[in-house]
Amino acid sequence: MASPTPVLEVRGLVKEYPGVRALDGVDFDVRPGEVHCLVGPNGAGKSTLIKCVSGAVTPSQGEILIDGEPASVGNPSAALGNGVATIYQELDLVEDLTVAQSVLLGHEPRRFGLLDVDRMRRDTAAILRRLDHEGISPRSYVRDLSPAAQQVVSIARALSRDVRLLIMDEPSAILDDQEIDTMFGLVRRLTADGVGVVYISHRLDEVERIGDRVTVLTDGRTVATGLPASTSVDELVERMVGRKVERLYPERPKAEGEVVLEVRDLRRPPEVKGVSFEVRAGEVVGIGGLVGAGRSELLRAIYGVDARDAGEVIVDGNRVSARRPDRAIAAGLGLAPEDRKSQGLLLDWSQGKNVSLSDLGRFVRGGLLNPRAEREAVREQLRVLHTVPDDPDRMVRELSGGNQQKVVLARWLLRHCRVLLLDEPTRGVDVATKAQLYQVITDLAAAGLGVVVVSSELDELAGLCTRVLVMREGELVAEVEGERATELELLRHAVSGTPAALQNEADHVTEEAR
């Protein structure tokens, strides 16, 4: 069968930065109407590749063909003109604009030289209708929308131009399972119209669900391109890491120690409505639930990032002040926030300064910091966590997501905290690094810390935790022993009360299990 001209064809693409070959000969193509998944570990060059295609980065060598025609490289507006649209992981919408303003940004309809506001609303509404999301009003402000709805707006923006190729960078990372289903439906609608889609994800199970073909990128090279999407997850992982990952999860930690964290009737309406639980030294307690169930808000209220309305937090027998993270840290708490880039790290600082920030007091002699002692202590923690590179002077911005997360963990290791609160610790991290992080978390528990893990990936909680608490609409609704926890069981608790949704999800999970 003569295949039609690919929407996108990439040949021998190379991108060199001083000292690094981010891309080292990439071949890749996308046919009209197909979803081509792109997978690979962090730092494999996925982002660089899509930036080359979208014109944000100029490749050093190689060819990019759009609809068979050589594209002008390093020119974002030319790429847009050729019908290439990109939806980045960090949604690049302006919060203060309305939906209509966002969708038509840069090519607003005009009348007598002025914006044609009515037509903007009509055009936007038409696109949203095409996406089956009439529920989103063109007049709403972007800031008032959920992340899922914001993503729909991003897609609508792509469609407002004549899109031939849609690049989606980890679109599922910010969505819960139901929203992912909706997004998949959207993608299929686009492919039915002949649009080619590049779909990047760390969640390998999605490849089979949404993809037609899959390409594995490692160390800037395409190690396998155009595999059928039915390729098993195990095989994909093997190709990514170049070996078999023996076990994703280490042996499950047991709860043996005394209670280190006690949370009593914590309230911060509307997200957290009276939550009580205990964590013992040496155990990893998972908190699962759908997006919006109040999990992150619970952690933030425990830690004092957000004020709480009522309730107590007791660490090692000491009550913790309500709105002071510095007091929480003094009491023995440590938090790895959900968004490590905007809340966890100073991106323009070195790893070393990021690690020592919460424990500078120990390096002070006679009122002055001792930089040498600081470097040594920091380097030791980075080594313990196998952070690559372990050079304390390396800028955090240059590190991969997994290593950035390790920098946050190293901070609390250095501080000798008693209880670690981890919010989505493996988000945006590849499988091999995930396995490392699971090992680190388990080791920390074994060393006597109490660990609380919030995650949207229920299989992760089921595999990792001593026990899992399930949160729904601001309350804890179930506690499941880790040994007995399964993704399906946790999901049942997380969504119960909405039978239809449950049935859908349950079918889904059993389907995957098969």
Next chain:
Amino acid sequence: MSTPPAERATVSERLQSAGSLRDLLGMPSGVKLQEFALVGVVLVLILVGAVLEPDSFPTTDNFRAILTQASVVGVIAIGMTFVIATAGIDLSVGSVLAASGIAGGLVVDEGTAAFVLAAMGFGLLLGMVNAGAIAYGRVVPFIATLAMFAIARGLALLMSDKEPISLLTADGVRWFGTGEIATIPVSVVIFLAVAIGGWVLLNRTRYGRYVVAVGGNREAARIAGVPVRRIILSVYCLTGLLAGLAAVLLSARLASASPVSGNLLELDAIGAVVIGGTSLAGGRATIFGTFLGVLVFAIIFNLLTQLNLATEWQQIVKGVIILGAVLIQRPERI
């Protein structure tokens, strides 16, 4: 990314491998290049001065005059570096200087100590008002200090009845303006002490690290345990206090505390900090750069005066330098 930033990275890497100087100065690597460039600018300016005015420019007396001139803006610019490091701004320093000088002048008959304490105390008090409005009232620093800019000037005029207070008979006070310690003018010694103290505070103490952390990422700093509010409070108190100190140096030199002194001083201080390489967006600060920035302004001022160019020209040159410095620093990607 295009190629220029990559090349810059290698250059700064090369400079880093020179190592010891960077360690000695304790600066974040991004700031480096600019400081080397500024040292070059200072040397070129001195060379230009020596060529244009070989008789009067390159003399010990003239360098002493330049540094004395620089000391008033200098002590304020050191404080301003801390404020800007937190991503803040203090527009009120010139007016606070005037009000502090008057506060000192009102009690100068009680002695030198009373003058100094009153000036610095009043500066600190006005700084605390700024700090409270910003840290507790959550007023944007630009607006809070703009309000103080007006209030402090008004206070200075009100307290002095619009008349300068003469310090001609206050010999103790005038020592700050005319005295010397080991042939170095007292005000220069004080400026150098403040600069060195500021450098140590910023680069070698937990407090300094916290200040830059607050400017780099306020939310991340808070979650890491930095007492953000206290840090923000403290930097505006610091500029207030140093504006009071600058008032002592200036009024001592002029033998008069004037309610209209310190006009446009905030421009000089902020300009010196910015051309020194401290980021207005916060998170990156260099005292050494600020010191050089102050010197650049002072030398140019001195040179233009010797060349008999009118003060209008000095303003224009100053503005052009600030604009040029910011253009050089602007991020690669917009």
